Amino acid sequence: MITGKKQAELIKEISGVNPLKCMKCGKCSATCPSYNEMDIKPHQFVSYVLNEDIEALMQSESLWKCLSCFACVERCPRDVKPGKLIDAARQLLIRQRGQEYLSPDEVPELLDPEIPQQLLVSAFRRYRR
Amino acid sequence: MQRIGVFVCHCGSNIAATVDVEKVVEIIRQEPGVVHAEDYQYMCSEVGQAKIADAIHEKGLTGIVVCSCSPRMHETTFRKAAERAGLNPYMVEIANIREHCSWIHKDVEEATKKAVILARAAIAKVNLNAPLKPGESRVTKRALIIGGGIAGIQTALDIADAGYEVDIVEKTPSIGGRMSQLDKTFPTLDCSACILTPKMVEASAHEKITIYTYSEVEKVTGFVGDFTVDIRKKARSVDMDKCTGCGVCQEKCPSKKAPSEFNRGLSNRSAIYTPFAQAIPNVPVIDREHCLKFQKGKCGVCAKVCQAGAIDYEQKDEIVTEKYGAIVVATGFDVIKLDNYDEYAYSQSKDVITSLELERIMNAAGPTKGHLERLSDGKAPREMVFIQCVGSRCADDRGKSYCSKICCMYTAKHAMLIRDKYPDVNVTVFYIDVRTPGKNFDEFYRRAVEDFGVNYIKGQVGKVAPQPNGRLLVQASDLLDNRQIKMEADMVVLAAAIEPNPDVRKIATMLTASIDTNNFLTEAHAKLRPVESPTAGVFLSGVCQGPKDIPETVAQAGAAAVKAIGLLAKDKLLTNPCTAHSDELLCNGCSTCANVCPYGAITYEVRQVNDHGIREDRRLAVVNEALCQGCGACTVACPSGAMDLKGFSNRQILAEVDAICQ
Numbered sequence: 001m002i003t004g005k006k007q008a009e010l011i012k013e014i015s016g017v018n019p020l021k022c023m024k025c026g027k028c029s030a031t032c033p034s035y036n037e038m039d040i041k042p043h044q045f046v047s048y049v050l051n052e053d054i055e056a057l058m059q060s061e062s063l064w065k066c067l068s069c070f071a072c073v074e075r076c077p078r079d080v081k082p083g084k085l086i087d088a089a090r091q092l093l094i095r096q097r098g099q100e101y102l103s104p105d106e107v108p109e110l111l112d113p114e115i116p117q118q119l120l121v122s123a124f125r126r127y128r129r
Numbered sequence: 130m131q132r133i134g135v136f137v138c139h140c141g142s143n144i145a146a147t148v149d150v151e152k153v154v155e156i157i158r159q160e161p162g163v164v165h166a167e168d169y170q171y172m173c174s175e176v177g178q179a180k181i182a183d184a185i186h187e188k189g190l191t192g193i194v195v196c197s198c199s200p201r202m203h204e205t206t207f208r209k210a211a212e213r214a215g216l217n218p219y220m221v222e223i224a225n226i227r228e229h230c231s232w233i234h235k236d237v238e239e240a241t242k243k244a245v246i247l248a249r250a251a252i253a254k255v256n257l258n259a260p261l262k263p264g265e266s267r268v269t270k271r272a273l274i275i276g277g278g279i280a281g282i283q284t285a286l287d288i289a290d291a292g293y294e295v296d297i298v299e300k301t302p303s304i305g306g307r308m309s310q311l312d313k314t315f316p317t318l319d320c321s322a323c324i325l326t327p328k329m330v331e332a333s334a335h336e337k338i339t340i341y342t343y344s345e346v347e348k349v350t351g352f353v354g355d356f357t358v359d360i361r362k363k364a365r366s367v368d369m370d371k372c373t374g375c376g377v378c379q380e381k382c383p384s385k386k387a388p389s390e391f392n393r394g395l396s397n398r399s400a401i402y403t404p405f406a407q408a409i410p411n412v413p414v415i416d417r418e419h420c421l422k423f424q425k426g427k428c429g430v431c432a433k434v435c436q437a438g439a440i441d442y443e444q445k446d447e448i449v450t451e452k453y454g455a456i457v458v459a460t461g462f463d464v465i466k467l468d469n470y471d472e473y474a475y476s477q478s479k480d481v482i483t484s485l486e487l488e489r490i491m492n493a494a495g496p497t498k499g500h501l502e503r504l505s506d507g508k509a510p511r512e513m514v515f516i517q518c519v520g521s522r523c524a525d526d527r528g529k530s531y532c533s534k535i536c537c538m539y540t541a542k543h544a545m546l547i548r549d550k551y552p553d554v555n556v557t558v559f560y561i562d563v564r565t566p567g568k569n570f571d572e573f574y575r576r577a578v579e580d581f582g583v584n585y586i587k588g589q590v591g592k593v594a595p596q597p598n599g600r601l602l603v604q605a606s607d608l609l610d611n612r613q614i615k616m617e618a619d620m621v622v623l624a625a626a627i628e629p630n631p632d633v634r635k636i637a638t639m640l641t642a643s644i645d646t647n648n649f650l651t652e653a654h655a656k657l658r659p660v661e662s663p664t665a666g667v668f669l670s671g672v673c674q675g676p677k678d679i680p681e682t683v684a685q686a687g688a689a690a691v692k693a694i695g696l697l698a699k700d701k702l703l704t705n706p707c708t709a710h711s712d713e714l715l716c717n718g719c720s721t722c723a724n725v726c727p728y729g730a731i732t733y734e735v736r737q738v739n740d741h742g743i744r745e746d747r748r749l750a751v752v753n754e755a756l757c758q759g760c761g762a763c764t765v766a767c768p769s770g771a772m773d774l775k776g777f778s779n780r781q782i783l784a785e786v787d788a789i790c791q
């Protein structure tokens with residue numbers, strides 16, 4: 001069982017985010033289009049990582065509600081990039097579940113409207129070559 | 130061989146906790162030339178200084194090494210102590226075993242070793258030291274103030290009241306600065322013009338003060354006590370002596386489409402103009418770019434209507450050269466450009482304004498004659514939103530890293546004034562933190578909330594979007610209620626960050642004064658010398674040094690004046706004896722040194738030299754000791770090794786290096 005501390009380290013490593021830079025202004029949450037559907041709000045991603053409460057972050061609805069629009073990343077005055085934290089939390093969850101990678105040609109037939117957009121967008125962002 | 134005494138300071142535990150002070154004494158005692166070595170708790174104390182004097186008398190010391198803190202702290206202290214005991218002060222050297230050793234290391238053994246090495250280097254240097262005698266330079270009893278805002282005006286008044294001549298150079302056509310643009314001022318809400326105008330009048334009427342408006346400093350040479358400054362008086366096209374200030378020209382001028390700088394471009398002015406009614410001097414200038422006479426060759430209306438015959442289209446820029454003993458920089462600030470903040474729609478909507486623009490809108494002499502109205506359609510707003518920290522406290526490259534310090538207070542002021550005058554208008558302020566340290570400041574902010582019903586919400590606005598209905602959609606967070614807010618507003622006011630006047634870079638270069646990464650002028654010591662620049666004779670007043678409100682600006686302006694007066698009150702200054710000189714047998718007159726000297730201290734003359742029996746005329750570098758600041762740039766640049774610096778000779782430096790590498 002990996003500890004919250006270890007998980008928080010992993011999230012910081014995957015995302016490249018230093019949560020200590022956050023000044024808790026809330027600008028990220030101000031325009032997040034999925035705000036109302038999220039149980040943990042964008043500015044709280046930062047506190048959850050600081051508090052090393054990663055399990056909660058990984059079990060949250062927000063993981064699947066974030067659209068990866070990156071408005072929060074774009075506008076954060078402290079350059080914190082909170083969207084990258086939730087992205088990393090999702091990564092962590094997927095890693096925990098094991099190596100369930102798809103080959104690209106499998107993707108089109110699996111597409112259905114229920115797939116979180118963020119998953120696709122992030123996957124394309126990560127694996128584009 | 131010198132007879133050297135070494136004194137090792139514990140600095141309480143600052144040094145002694147990391148450096149084995151007794152061991153340093155034991156080792157150093159064995160060094161050749163050292164005839165006395167001891168350690169003490171606090172060398173800078175009276176007892177410590179007495180130990181130096183006693184040893185000079187008892188052991189006949191000719192050189193002293195104090196192993197202690199940085200020479201910037203106490204070199205002068207120890208040199209004075211030695212001088213009182215009859216030794217030339219320049220025979221004292223400091224080995225910095227605090228900042229350069231104990232504070233930055235943890236391992237006692239290693240740090241002790243390093244302290245010994247630093248002491249050896251200082252001993253090696255003292256062995257080659259020679260007594261030096263400072264020269265004298267005169268002090269011109271006149272001060273120059275660059276910038277005529279409240280800071281510059283206050284400094285000028287204080288210096289002039291002490292009996293010295295003062296010149297103010299102001300770039301715009303009138304003195305007054307930003308304060309003249311403000312409507313009412315926190316924390317007491319008195320009208321800005323009512324408290325500023327008397328000061329402006331006092332400055333212009335003061336027999337010791339000369340004001341150059343519409344003028345800029347063009348060139349500065351010289352040094353503390355003896356600066357020579359060229360001031361460019363830009364052509365006003367109006368004769369200052371003849372103009373009576375009747376204002377007829379401004380009324381009749383047909384070219385009325387120039388954006389008014391004073392009203393931040395929210396209204397237009399005529400080509401011939403005074404920026405505002407209380408301007409000092411009350412003499413207009415012709416803005417040649419907008420004048421029909423200058424652009425199209427025809428018009429000349431102002432000359433026809435001017436009863437005093439003051440209009441002079443032929444006037445040219447004039448250069449005035451004047452000498453000064455002290456220079457005070459008071460160039461103030463501007464608000465940042467908001468081009469990089471698309472999300473707040475500043476450039477898309479006329480109803481998104483900066484707080485400085487709001488000051489003009491609220492002012493009776495402003496673009497809307499003091500009525501609060503939307504600039505897009507002239508309608509009265511019902512819902513107003515203020516956004517704080519726009520471009521302040523940013524870690525990205527769009528904004529500034531610092532807190533602008535004044536905006537929390539002026540936002541509370543604006544919110545309160547609006548709620549007072551227009552009780553029907555709802556006012557919401559989005560804040561990250563409300564920062565109101567200062568006498569009666571937090572009480573002021575609380576009044577806005579408790580007595581005036583201003584709605585303060587903790588959370589930043591993410592986006593302002595103009596709506597088809599003409600209103601503005603504001604999207605924000607309410608962090609305390611954990612909700613996202615979407616509300617419509619009629620006007621949005623941005624508390625834009627302030628930044629030093631961009632001119633300050635040019636001025637700092639001319640004065641060899643330093644500026645920080647944000648272009649604020651740097652003080653000589655952040656705590657102990659806050660109104661002095663590291664460049665001797667240059668002082669700092671107002672926002673050019675860092676964000677400040679008016680009370681702080683005025684206090685700092687007074688402090689800068691006191692420092693300048695302290696300098697002007699002296700008849701003579703001692704000059705630094707550590708100056709450069711060239712060896713006439715080595716110098717080949719190549720001009721390399723003159724090119725690197727930042728103080729223009731090096732000239733060349735042709736002189737006859739006797740080079741091992743051969744007499745010939747050679748071009749030689751000559752250093753003006755009064756100008757040389759001893760920076761040493763020339764000594765490293767000189768390809769023939771002819772330049773050398775007294776007190777820091779090439780031999781001394783190499784002896785130190787040898788001692789370290791031994």
Ligand SMILES: Cc1cc2nc3c(=O)[nH]c(=O)nc-3n(C[C@H](O)[C@H](O)[C@H](O)COP(=O)(O)OP(=O)(O)OC[C@H]3O[C@@H](n4cnc5c(N)ncnc54)[C@H](O)[C@@H]3O)c2cc1C
Pocket residue numbers: 275276277278279280281298299300301304305306307308311313314315316344345346459460461462463464484485486488535539542627630632633636670671672673677678679680682
């Ligand atoms: C919207 C707003 C509201 C404010 N409200 C308040 C308030 O209610 N109460 C309060 O205490 N403070 C208030 N302030 C702060 C106040 O404006 C400043 O503290 C004050 O103006 C600082 O004065 P200064 O002389 O340092 O700078 P400035 O007022 O900027 O004066 C600098 C002067 O130097 C001149 N200058 C610049 N460069 C050169 C050059 N190269 N050569 C010659 N001259 C030059 C400029 O033209 C200007 O006249 C407010 C500020 C803003 C932006």
Ligand code: SF4
Pocket residue numbers: 021022023024025026027028029042043046075076077078079080081082
């Ligand atoms: S916008 Fe940036 S600084 Fe502000 S709360 Fe979000 S992550 Fe923190």
Ligand code: SF4
Pocket residue numbers: 378381382383384400401415419420421422423428429430431432
């Ligand atoms: S000459 Fe120029 S300043 Fe004078 S009235 Fe004509 S346009 Fe105006």
Ligand code: SF4
Pocket residue numbers: 517518519521522531532533534535536537538562563564624
């Ligand atoms: S003074 Fe207030 S509004 Fe201005 S930058 Fe600082 S915290 Fe923000």
Ligand code: SF4
Pocket residue numbers: 708709725726727728729730731752756757758759760761762763764774
């Ligand atoms: S040391 Fe040399 S370069 Fe420096 S001020 Fe003196 S003459 Fe100029």
